[in-house]
Each structure stands twice: as C-alpha cells, then as structure tokens.
Amino acid sequence: MLERNHLAILRAVDQQGSLTAAADLLCLTQPALSHSIKKLEQRLGTPLWQKEGRQIRLTQAGLYLLRLAERILPQLELAEEVVCEIASGQRGTLRIGMECHPCYQWLLKVVSPYLVAWPDVDVDVKQRFQFGGIGALYAYEIDLLVTPDPLLRSGLSFEPVFDYEQVLVVGNEHPLAQEVAISPEQLLSETLITYPVELERLDIFSQFLHPANCSPKKHKTIETTDIMLQMVAAGRGVAALPGWLVAEYQSRMPVTSVRLGAGMQKQIFLGQRSTDPKTDYLTAFIELAKKQSESPI
Template sequence: MITYIQLRCFLAVVDEMNFRRAAEHLNMTQPPLTRHIQALEHALDFDLFDRGGRNIRLTAAGAAFARSARLIVGQTNAAVIDARRIASGDEGSLTIGFTAASSYQFLPRFVKLLRERMPSVSLTLREMTSAQQLDALRLQQIDIGLSRPPILERGVRSVCVFREPLVLAVAKEHRLSQRPSVAVADLAGESLITYPPVEGAYFHGLITGLLQAMNVRVAETQHVTQTHSILALVGADLGVALVPRSAESIHFDNVIFRPLVEAHAVHAELVLAWRNDTGNPVSETALRYLTEFFAAATRRPDTQAGTA
C-alpha cells in the first residue's frame, strides 16, 4: 500500500536529487527516508531512481510517477486545509431561518456581520414562521433561527437579541394621523387590521393582550398574515394597525406611523434559537460572533438589541 509519507519522501528526493538534502528538508535522518523510498518502489514494482552513477536520477517510470505524485500530494494538502477550516468553523455552510418581520431591520445587520466575519461561509436564508423554524431545527434543516418567543422545544436554546415597541400605522387622511403620538384608548371603535391567531400567533397575542389590558374595544377586526399586506390595507384607509416599529422601513405613500403613549407597555421580541447539539462548527463560530455583536448592540440605543 502506498502512503502519503512515502510520496512526500519521494518528491523531496526528486526536488533535491540528493537523499541527504531531502532528509534534511523533511527534518528526518537519511535511513528512514531511504526505507520509505524502498517501500514505495516495492509497492510499485519498478525502480524510481537510477542509482548506477555518482549522482541519482529519475527513471522514465519515476519521472512519470512524479507528475502524478505531485497532483496527489497537492490535492491531499488542499483537502487537509479545507477540512481544518471547516472544523474550525471558517468554511462550510450555514442555514438561517427568519421570520418575515425580522427582515425589515434586524436581518440585514445580522447577515452583514456574518459576511464580514465569515466570508468563506455559504449562507442560505429561509423565510419561515416561528413554528416552522422549531420544526426545522428539530429536523436539522436549519442551523440558526430568528424567531419569536417563547422557545419551548427540548434541546433548543434561545436568547433575546432584539426588542422594539409597537407603533400605530394609519392612513395620512385618518383622524389620528395629525397627532404626534397616540394612546391605545384612541383606538376604541376603530377598524383594526391585525395578525391572525394561528399564523401570526405571537403578534396577535401581543396586540389583543394590550387592547384587553387597556379595556379597549375596536369596531371590527380583519386578520392579515404579513406586515406589508397589513400596511397596504392601512394605506387604502380600511383600518388602522399596530405593527413593530421596524415596519417603518416599509414605505407606502399613504401610510404614516405614530408612536404609542404606552410604548413601554409592550415590546416585540426577536430571539436567536439553535440546537444544543448543533454538530456544525460553522454554527458554533457564527454564534460566537453574534454573541459579541449582541453584547455591543446593547450599548447602542438605536438598535434596542439585548440578551435579556
């Protein structure tokens, strides 16, 4: 059987055309080098070197074998380097699940950081609901999720990475659009466009809970799954909506946003979720970088990020 060390020894002799210098180059003594060459010739069943004269030289078969040996050693070295980079988390692939609302503000910063810190890693982004992300984590279809709490899946850890208040979205001609801020009580009797109780369970719970806590009853409720669709209906003056503040980055000509007087009363949270037994070195490296990012973000009031 031909071994990697035999090929390295052979190529060292080819490069130096001298056994002593080749041994010095490999940081070994000459006898083991000679034994490796002899074992290689025995495995090949032909001579690699012509040792008849004062100086050694390659046989015709040895010269042909040297060309192939360089390719084999080169590919082996490259494979080792690639494997080490993957094992260290510097190369490989990372699949991230994210909710639609997280893509408005947080996801771009999230991805930008990973691109800067891990340029050789292939990123795959998959828009999914929070429930779908938990299923995907359990089945190891994604490595990291940007989801909504709570995370109750066994074997899945999570940390809050982003908090933002709810704001009111209204049409420009709506009566509440002229106020610098709006109280929740001002929504009494309004038509509310909001998230459905199943597909948008997290925001549905936040908003209905806030209205109930403030004892506010709306005239009617229309359920729409996606934030941009909600804003489109608001722009058509079909109702008002409570949405996360990051939705302000979605521009509709006829929609304006107003802060709530009770902005402190409720915050929408985004959590980073991952499996305890990820098994992906890239995921572990990404989580380390992201932890550093979140720690720094807590010191920037504009991000409202945190680890609480």
C-alpha cells in the same frame, strides 16, 4: 494503497533533489523513506523513480503521482489549517435561521460590522416563512436562530438581545391613525395583512385578537415587508409590525403606528445549542447583537 505520505515523499524528492535532503525535510530516515516507496512500487507493480548516480529521476508513473501530489497536498494542508482555525474560533461559517420575518433589517445592522470584525468568517442566512427553527438547530442546519418566540427545549438556550413593541401600522388617512391605542374590537371591520405564518404564531392573533374572541373582517398574507407597507399606505388594510421597523418606513411612506391596547412588548432572542463547545465567532456575534441593539435602530 496510495497514501498521503507517499505523495509527500515524491514532492519532497522533487523539491530537494536527493533522498537524504527529502528525508531530512520530512523528519524521516533515508532507509524509512526508501522502504515506504519500495512497498508502494511493489503494490503498484511499477517503479516510481530511478537512481542515476546521486540524482533521482522520476519515471512516468512517478511524474503522474507528483502532479497529483502538487494538486492534492496543498488542498489537504489548507483544509487542516482551516479546521484548526475553526477549532480555535478564528474561521468558519455562521449559519443563521430567521423566525422573525420583519427582523431582517435589524439583522443587517449586526451582520455588516460583524463581517468587518471577523473577515475569515462567512455568514449564511436562511429566511423561510415555514422555517422549522428548533428542528434546524437540533439537526445542525443552523448555528443561531433569530426568533421572538423562544421554545424551551433540552439542549437549547435562548438569549434576549433586543426589546421592542409590536404596533399596528395604518395609512395616514386611515380613521385609526387618529387613535393613541386601539382595542381588539376596532379591528373587526378591518382587513389585516400579515406574513404567511400559522395564526397561532402571529402575536396580533395569539396575544391581542383571540383572547378577546375577535377576528378581523378579512385576513390577507404577503411575504415582503415593502409590499405589505405599500398596501397599508394605499388604504388596502392594516398590519402589525415592530415599532422600530414602522419608524424606519415613516420617512418615505405615508404610514403611522398605533399602540395595541396597553402595549405589546416583545423581545428578539438568539437561540443556540447549549451542548456545543463555545465558539469565539459565534459568541462574538451575540455580543455584537446586544451592543448594536443598545443604540436606536
């Protein structure tokens, strides 16, 4: 069977020009090196080199394997280097799953300085509205889960990184824009726009409307935050979003925020597998997320 050490011997012989020098480079004895190739030649049924005085000349079969060695060995050596860097927390791909759909803008403010601080670590973000975050963590599809609603499960841990308030966003000309805070009953005649998520996972329903046995007149779903807020600005409905996100859009859209009852306080959590060995670049992301969130978004 052709093995990596056979390719390494052929490359070393070609580079060094003699069996003795090649054996020294590979930390082998010359007899051991020659014996290894002799056994391979017997299995392959063809010689790989011929001696011409003190020189070694590769046969056609030997030259073919040398070209193979020149392609494969650098890839294997790079793979070993990368894996060692991953093991030491210096390199890898940080895979992030999103369950907090409007939090994408917040995530960008963390990812940007993170990529500068960790140039050998790539970031992959999975943002799906029917995303099974807990299952993805267990299945090793992601390394971190961004969520406002952590579920306590064995083998998982969740760390809060950012506090915010969920508010109602309305157009500046909407009658509710004059209110400081609203009650659930004031949404009975409204069109409520949300992301396409199950009702039980929408805070405006689970924490505000349903406890008061209230429902909006109409419920629409829109996937993108920009279109949602354009609809709100045009008076086509109202929406519940993080207060910091509404503040960002107020400078370029005619929308305003209104408190939901006494205030709906929320947190963004980063979930991870607690059973995993601590990885430097993953821990660094969590710390940066906390630091970033200490300053106004």
